[in-house]
Amino acid sequence: MEFTRPVSQLIPTRISVRTYDSRKISREDLSALDSCGSEICAPFGSDLAFRVVHLPDLEEGYLASLGTYGVIRGASYYLLASVKESLNALVDFGYAFELMVLKAHDLGLGTCWLGGTFTRSAFAELLGVRPNHIVPCISSLGHYNPSMPMRDRAIRILARSSKRLPWEKIFFHSDLKHPLREETVPKYAVPLEMLRLAPSASNRQPWRIIYDAGIFHFYRYRSSMYLAGMRLTKIPDLQLVDMGIAMAHFELSAQEVGITGAFETMRERKEFKGMDYVVSYKEEI
Ligand SMILES: Cc1cc2nc3c(=O)[nH]c(=O)nc-3n(C[C@H](O)[C@H](O)[C@H](O)COP(=O)(O)O)c2cc1C
Known part of the structure; x- marks a missing residue:
């Protein structure tokens, strides 16, 4: 996995982004994410599949059915992945998906891991999930305002997101x-x-x-x-x-x-x- 910046700079500067603006992600960035997904080998060798989906101009009803409403605002891109069910599938998924999240951050794009606040079946359908594969988490993806809206700040405070155990x-x-x-x-x-x-x-x-x-x-x-x-x-x-x-x-x-x-x-x-x-x-x- 190639990054343009050291991971020891990427990791401390990444935070979850929950509000996005409407700028499109460039072709180059989308293809960088694509190739990154095809290169990843997870430690336990699980079978994984990645895809970025773009959902512009969706009607309100459909957007609501995705279940990210209220937590994520303005995102029209999502990073999706599935993993074949096995003993260490979830560990492998975490490892591989985090590489994609760090790659997105390296490209200047925001992400937010979503494990609870989304409709799993709706995104599994968008991904075209294969038999015996599951979608444990997804991530919103896109450009954001680095000055961070009040809403994002409030969620971070509630989730004590900037705190880490000593x-x-x-x-x-x-x-x-x-x-x-x-x-x-x-x-x-x-x-x-x-x-x-x-x-x-x-x-x-x-x-x-x-x-x-x-x-x-x-x-x-x-x-x-x-x-x-x-x-x-x-x-x-x-x-x-x-x-x-x-x-x-x-x-x-x-x-x-x-x-x-x-x-x-x-x-x-x-x-x-x-x-x-x-x-x-x-x-x-
Ligand atoms: C596996 C996983 C699942 C998560 N699920 C959600 C979620 O459903 N909704 C949400 O708003 N944030 C979710 N998060 C984001 C965490 O709340 C966030 O990573 C944590 O508070 C640390 O904040 P930071 O990402 O800004 O460093 C999830 C994070 C991980 C790693």
Whole structure:
């Protein structure tokens, strides 16, 4: 994946954009997004499909049926993707879709991940979803006013969007009793910070990283009530999508600081109450 700016500049400057203006996205930008989608390989190898749809001049009734009304304003483009159902499909989806989101930001376009506030079936139809594929999330896409309208600011305050958990609440050494100190892994300071800044559903930041014997183990901290709500409303487990986003931020920024490594699923791993093991990252030496 090629970006024109370092990911360590892209990640801290991306924020969710919920109000768009009517400018069209250029052909060049659309084709850059297209090629980006065709290049992406997700860590667990899931089958993914991407598409940007343009929905200009739609009648009010149809727009309302898309279900983004009230949250997203003025967007006539949407970034859509589907993934074939499998064990790690949602993690792969998060990883891959975040690459597209960062690419859009690199092109100067705004996005907003949408996992709850859209009509899944309407967008699945627009995408022409294949059998056994699901559409866990979509994103609005387009040009925006960088001065940010009041409405967007209010949503950000309500969702506490600019806040992130501090390092010591999410990064640990060997077990959950010992926070990971930056001095222990100095060359990973940037990848970990970029992971910390990742967006997540309702900004819950479910990632917990346990560093042990040179390996970074990625766990998902389960927000049980939140997950029960999702199950009830038939929304996919968005916290697994969040884990994929965290993996993308970590891996891209590790590559940027010259670290080569890979994700792998370890058979021997520690269990922690309330947490699910997802994957481990091991540097190639
Ligand atoms: C998987 C996922 C699902 C999300 N779903 C929604 C959504 O349905 N509606 C919405 O307004 N924002 C949604 N968001 C955006 C988050 O609220 C936002 O990323 C978070 O508050 C952090 O703010 P930031 O993106 O501006 O950094 C979602 C984000 C993620 C990663």
